[in-house]
Amino acid sequence: MTEQADLHLEIAGAMAEVAASLQAPMELEETLTVITRVAAETIPGIVEASISITTKEGRIETLAPTGPRVTRADHLQYELGEGPCLDAALEEPVVAVNDLANDPRWPDFGPKAAALGFGSQVAFQFRAAPHVRGALNLYAQEPDSIDQDSIHLGSMFAGQIAVAMGWARQDRTLTEALATRNTIGQAVGIVMERYQLDSDRAFSFLTRLSQTSNTKLNVIAAALVEQANEASKHQQ
CATH class of the missing domain: 3.30.450.40 (GAF domain)
Structure with missing residues (x-):
């Protein structure tokens, strides 16, 4: 290595x-x-x-x-x-x-x-x-x-x-906190698959998108997850 x-x-x-x-x-x-x-x-x-x-x-x-x-x-x-x-x-x-x-x-x-x-x-x-x-x-x-x-x-x-x-x-309750982390994790997975990136670069992509758009990371993550879910429904 x-x-x-x-x-x-x-x-x-x-x-x-x-x-x-x-x-x-x-x-x-x-x-x-x-x-x-x-x-x-x-x-x-x-x-x-x-x-x-x-x-x-x-x-x-x-x-x-x-x-x-x-x-x-x-x-x-x-x-x-x-x-x-x-x-x-x-x-x-x-x-x-x-x-x-x-x-x-x-x-x-x-x-x-x-x-x-x-x-x-x-x-x-x-x-x-x-x-x-x-x-x-x-x-x-x-x-x-x-x-x-x-x-x-x-x-x-x-x-x-x-x-x-x-x-x-x-x-916030621990449940709410974990829900936010899970959403960000799902968004990282979506970016990894969509752009063929590793997890570090996918997370970096999301954070830069958050900074350049002046939008909170969890809001961007939720939007990506929702978009992916909608696309999945249309494919079924």
């Missing part, structure tokens, strides 16, 4: 672990801790992860950090009023930096983050009902560690955070 195939298997297993945590009746804090831990362990180059969440009072707090170093890096951004996680939580969908020490966008935070041992960082904005906004923060030890694979995988973990927080905030 090739190194790339091994990596795909590892990531698939990691995503399965996170998906299982979303199905089980876990506390929100425990679920978020699973997501950040698995993201840091499986995304190539990433060594630490955390979640920045905005509060009703206008403050930003860190949730589920993988270690004290990443907590310090987050808090530096809050104290200085600059940094990738702030920009992602408040403004930009994705903020990536491959040379923290020298990036002119954050002249105060960058060198301090480098002094903590971080060379690169990427942050992903997420939104969860009702009116919850924040960012998944991924830190790499070396400069130039953020590539398209990092961004693609990180966005999937950010989506899982939004799902987890959305379920918790809306107080």
Whole structure:
């Protein structure tokens, strides 16, 4: 088996672990801790992860950090009023930096983050009902560690955070949550068959369709499943 195939298997297993945590009746804090831990362990180059969440009072707090170093890096951004996680939580969908020490966008935070041992960082904005906004923060030890694979995988973990927080905030029942996951699973299967894609690419197809159309993933999944069911009825 090739190194790339091994990596795909590892990531698939990691995503399965996170998906299982979303199905089980876990506390929100425990679920978020699973997501950040698995993201840091499986995304190539990433060594630490955390979640920045905005509060009703206008403050930003860190949730589920993988270690004290990443907590310090987050808090530096809050104290200085600059940094990738702030920009992602408040403004930009994705903020990536491959040379923290020298990036002119954050002249105060960058060198301090480098002094903590971080060379690169990427942050992903997420939104969860009702009116919850924040960012998944991924830190790499070396400069130039953020590539398209990092961004693609990180966005999937950010989506899982939004799902987890959305379920918790809306107080959905486990049955409703599982029904949503089952619908998305069916939609992935439909896309795999229709376009001859593997499961990762099929899920990526759905998430990109969701982002470009500004439509929730579960709404797109439900529409695809309904369309497939209607087509099946006409063929009978």
